[in-house]
Amino acid sequence: MTAADPLGRLAHRFAATRRLSLDLAAPLSDADASAQSMPDASPAKWHLAHTTWFFETFVLRDHVPGYVLFDERYPYLFNSYYEAEGPRHARPRRGLLTRPSLDEVGVWRAHVDVAVQTALPDLPPAARALVELGIQHEQQHQELLLTDIKHLFAQNPLGPAMWDGEAANASEVARFSAGSPPPGGAGAMRWVRGTEGVVELGHAGDGFAFDCEVPRFSALLTPHALASRPVTNGEWRQFIDDGGYHTPSLWLSDGWAWVQAENVEAPAYWRDGEHFTLSGWREIDPAAPVTHIGFFEADAFATWAGARLPTEQEWEAAAAALDPEGGQQLDAAGPVQPASSADDTPLQQMFGSVWEWTGSAYRPYPGFRAAPGAVGEYNGKFMSGQFVLRGGSCATPRGHCRASYRNFFYPHQRWQFTGVRLAKDL
Numbered sequence: 180m181t182a183a184d185p186l187g188r189l190a191h192r193f194a195a196t197r198r199l200s201l202d203l204a205a206p207l208s209d210a211d212a213s214a215q216s217m218p219d220a221s222p223a224k225w226h227l228a229h230t231t232w233f234f235e236t237f238v239l240r241d242h243v244p245g246y247v248l249f250d251e252r253y254p255y256l257f258n259s260y261y262e263a264e265g266p267r268h269a270r271p272r273r274g275l276l277t278r279p280s281l282d283e284v285g286v287w288r289a290h291v292d293v294a295v296q297t298a299l300p301d302l303p304p305a306a307r308a309l310v311e312l313g314i315q316h317e318q319q320h321q322e323l324l325l326t327d328i329k330h331l332f333a334q335n336p337l338g339p340a341m342w343d344g345e346a347a348n349a350s351e352v353a354r355f356s357a358g359s360p361p362p363g364g365a366g367a368m369r370w371v372r373g374t375e376g377v378v379e380l381g382h383a384g385d386g387f388a389f390d391c392e393v394p395r396f397s398a399l400l401t402p403h404a405l406a407s408r409p410v411t412n413g414e415w416r417q418f419i420d421d422g423g424y425h426t427p428s429l430w431l432s433d434g435w436a437w438v439q440a441e442n443v444e445a446p447a448y449w450r451d452g453e454h455f456t457l458s459g460w461r462e463i464d465p466a467a468p469v470t471h472i473g474f475f476e477a478d479a480f481a482t483w484a485g486a487r488l489p490t491e492q493e494w495e496a497a498a499a500a501l502d503p504e505g506g507q508q509l510d511a512a513g514p515v516q517p518a519s520s521a522d523d524t525p526l527q528q529m530f531g532s533v534w535e536w537t538g539s540a541y542r543p544y545p546g547f548r549a550a551p552g553a554v555g556e557y558n559g560k561f562m563s564g565q566f567v568l569r570g571g572s573c574a575t576p577r578g579h580c581r582a583s584y585r586n587f588f589y590p591h592q593r594w595q596f597t598g599v600r601l602a603k604d605l
Contacts, residue, residue, distance in 0.1 A: 189310060190299055196314045196321075197292050199576065200227060201285070202512035203324055206341050209281040215274025216334050219592060220327035225257065225273045227324075228284045230317040232257040235291050236264065237554060238313065242306035243298045249287050253279075263553035311387055312554065318576040322595075325457065325515055325574045330594045333448055333455040340459035342514045368414075369407040370603065371525045373489075374496040375400050381544055382583040391558040392583045394546045398492045402605035405489055405497055408527040409535060409598045410480065411519070413465030415472075418480050419445060429482045434475030437591050447471035447593045456516045466519035468533045468598045474566045474590035477536040477599040488538035489602035491567045491585065498529050498570070498582040506531025508577040515574045517596060531575065533598030534568040534586055541565040541587035565589050572596035 204212060204223050212224040221229075232253060239246045248254070256276060258267040268276065279287070295310065302310070332339050381395035382388035424444045427435050437443070448455040448471055454463050472480075481487050489497075507518055508531040517532045529535075542562050549559035565587040571580035574596050588595065 189307060190296060192314055193310060196317050200317060200321055203321055212281045213277055214331055216331040218271040220330050221273050223324050223328050224281050224284055226320045227288060228257045229259055230320050231288045231291050233316055234295055234313045237309050238306055239294050242302055249290050261553045261556050315387060318579045321576055322574045326595050329457050338460045341457040370404040371407050373403045373405050373493050375402050378496045380492055380495050388583060389558055390550050391585050394544060396545050400493060400496060403493055404603055404605055406601040407525060409468040409533055409600050411465060412463050412467055412469045415469040418483055423479060423483050429479040431475060431478060434479060437475055458514045464519055468517045470517050470533045470596045470598050471593050472597055473593040474536050480599060481601055484601055486601040486603045488536055489600060491537040491539035491569060493602060494537055494569045495582050497526060501529050503530050503581045504577050507573045508571055508575050510577050517573050530570050530580055532573055533596050534572045535570050535598055535600045537567045537569060539567045541567050568597060
């Protein structure tokens with residue numbers, strides 16, 4: 180088996196993905212990795228364990244004859260939401276799992292990694308497809324691990340840094356060293372006419388996709404334009420200074436109730452010209468894309484700006500011809516924060532930097548069918564009350580995104596690297 184053949188590539192990607200998760204968690208102590216800052220977030224240790232449970236359950240247990248679970252107690256602790264897999268530890272109480280230790284979870288990971296690599300050559304196609312799904316699943320949890328630990332560290336009055344400032348500067352230089360322009364001014368926002376007429380959308384069938392990206396379907400797009408880049412911190416400051424968080428006419432009813440109840444006056448992690456990052460408290464770059472805003476905020480800003488949010492169909496049609504592996508995405512463990520770009524292409528930063536809210540509800544495409552079995556719970560059962568985001572972020576592993584990729588969150592949630600690109604009717 181070589182890295183050049185399909186099986187070899189799968190084995191290589193499995194090993195690289197598993198290694199990156201450990202690299203991301205390497206700066207953390209057992210205490211760092213065990214704490215939980217809110218019900219929406221999970222401890223880093225839990226992410227490392229849950230992704231291991233996924234491979235052990237759906238690949239090894241179900242497809243390797245004679246495989247014995249590493250520890251029969253772990254499925255109860257590290258099942259997330261799969262009702263078909265039985266009872267589980269309550270999500271808001273994951274931070275109480277001080278045992279097993281971080282080191283013990285590492286031993287379990289190593290055991291499962293060896294078992295998967297050993298079994299891989301003899302796995303049937305359906306099981307290999309589950310290995311691919313597990314890789315994609317772990318990449319999602321790598322982003323969650325980073326955003327969850329950021330939220331945790333932001334609660335600490337000491338403002339601890341996961342990576343220091345020198346590492347942050349080095350990472351920024353490296354990020355723009357491969358033919359990309361260095362950070363600079365964002366440039367004036369321009370309007371780019373979007374695709375019009377009947378378009379084919381959804382995953383076209385080449386390569387991996389989640390079940391919520393299919394089947395492919397036709398949609399009619401009316402004349403519209405997209406902003407050439409995401410909204411910046413400087414533009415968001417203008418919204419704040421103009422009373423954006425205190426003007427009810429800009430907000431949806433539920434959004435205004437949320438602003439009032441939570442006393443929201445700025446994006447998450449902002450204070451007095453600084454914002455919290457994985458390298459500690461830093462001065463806000465006015466040219467960088469604004470991030471850590473929820474759907475309610477994105478919609479209110481768009482109203483204030485005399486624009487609207489793009490639909491996910493408009494966004495996908497615009498992104499279809501762009502490189503999904505371009506832009507600022509996660510390549511290795513190290514500082515993570517959206518940066519400004521001097522790119523002069525018509526549509527800048529469509530992939531990477533920040534997830535972009537759309538105005539589209541997360542609902543099934545015409546003809547959608549959830550996958551059979553427990554993995555069918557992966558996406559379909561969440562198609563209620565959430566909105567679609569597109570494009571990936573600076574914390575999304577490179578190679579994980581594509582134009583048809585659909586992320587989704589509730590409208591008040593903003594601990595992810597979420598931003599906004601404006602649209603308007605023509």
